[in-house]
Amino acid sequence: MFSFLTSPVKQIAFEVQAYVRLVIASMRGAVTPPIYRHDIVEQFDTLGFGSLTVVLLTGLFTGAALASQTGITLDQFGARPLVGRLVSASMVIELGPVLTALMLTGRIGSGIAAELGSMVVTDQINALRALGTDPIRKLVVPRMLAGLFMAPALTIISDLMGIFGGWVVARFQLQVSSALYWSSVTDVLYVQDLYQGLIKPFVFGFLIVTVACYVGLRTSGGTQGVGKATTIAVVAGSVAVIAADFFVTQFLVWAIY
């Protein structure tokens, strides 16, 4: 009766199974030898420091825009001095982690999928295996570790830049004094907020990289396939980040507040 549903459901189940297997193999590869240390360092540099500019700019302008927008609304209640609270709470809890993750998806997710996809279609992945190297340990594990640890670091930088951008607007456009702005920034932040703002990027970084690696390693169909894989990596990574944001928030609100 539901045979028209069987094939897509099977396909989805197969994809999920293959993704989970890749994740398990990567986790095992991260804690058992051989570990390719110089690849890990290289990926920390490429994914972390390479993404610094885009993250700095995103944080700065998001914080500035946020202060500008909320300043108008707060004015209606005579609460303009509270702009620092809004900027810091929004940046640390939600906007910092999510926007940083989305920017990382665009920058590193697409890059990983394109790089691994090109290696698949030019037989370089098979060449690695033929030379006795496990592509998951050599290619996925370093990227996964870099995503896992650099996403939180970049998020902290993005948060700070956002709060700084908010100060620029608050001080020079909204005419809120610096002392008031900086004291209100810290007033509203509880330790639970900081936990939330720091735990989310770990999940996002892990998802962005593992989804991109999975999509890249399953590339087929030549250069056209590489383009397709890149698009899928960005779309799937972005959706995964947004969806994970909802579920992680639900969990953290239940667990730590």
Added chain:
Amino acid sequence: METARDILNEPGAPVVLFDRVQLAFDEKVVLRDLSFTLLKGHTKIILGASGSGKSTILKIITGLLRSDAGVVWVNGQRVDQLTEAQLMDVRDDLGLIFQEGALFDSLTVRENVGYKYYEETDMPLEQVDARVKEVLGFIGLVEHLDKMPSELSGGQRRRVAIARAMAFKPRILLYDEATTGLDPITAITVNDEVIKLRDLEGVSSIVVTHQLRDAFYVATHMAVRDASGQVRVVPATPEKCEEAEFIMLKDGLICFEGTAEELRHATDPYLQTFLS
């Protein structure tokens, strides 16, 4: 008592054995019921039309693909039953030269050729460098040590791919269309490397191609080192010709198996069409 490794070290020992191997991708049957044996120091030349499963055979030998049925022995180990981790040991003794070279495009020629030593061993860097130079010297590309693959010609890339495959001194080399797309002069240079490796280094080879000229060249020539130490490729003796065997694939089955001479005189219409 003689061990399996002792037996495999003897001349003429079976180093690759396919027994009734079958493989299909969805509805398309690629290998129907394939059986053959490669003997130590010998050459097996696999011919066939595009899509006949030639490259698939090499991927099954290296464990990059798994057969649906049948038994595959490589150097005394059943590769069809090994896990990916167990296959790594088998691959130490195998060198696969891919159709387009499959060089790592972000690494230099030196890093490509020495890849396995740099990444998978603790060998001191000076020793790895010495081995890389030795291997590149063998194929005449030592001056390209620090170039990127994109700076090399098609023929040079294939030769670097051969150097990478032979660097770890495997006892079996598998060539997947190593000369396809190359001009005749460059193809002969690559063929000479195949012959030299077989005759001077004692490597067993499986050559997959649909280039008949190259297939016959490899089967009917041999490498000799003269008194001055100079290596020359000369027409093979009849005994040496016997060590190179052709396999013709058709519809997932072997439709011919024999020497170059037997192939030349085959009367089968398909073979004649292929040879014409």
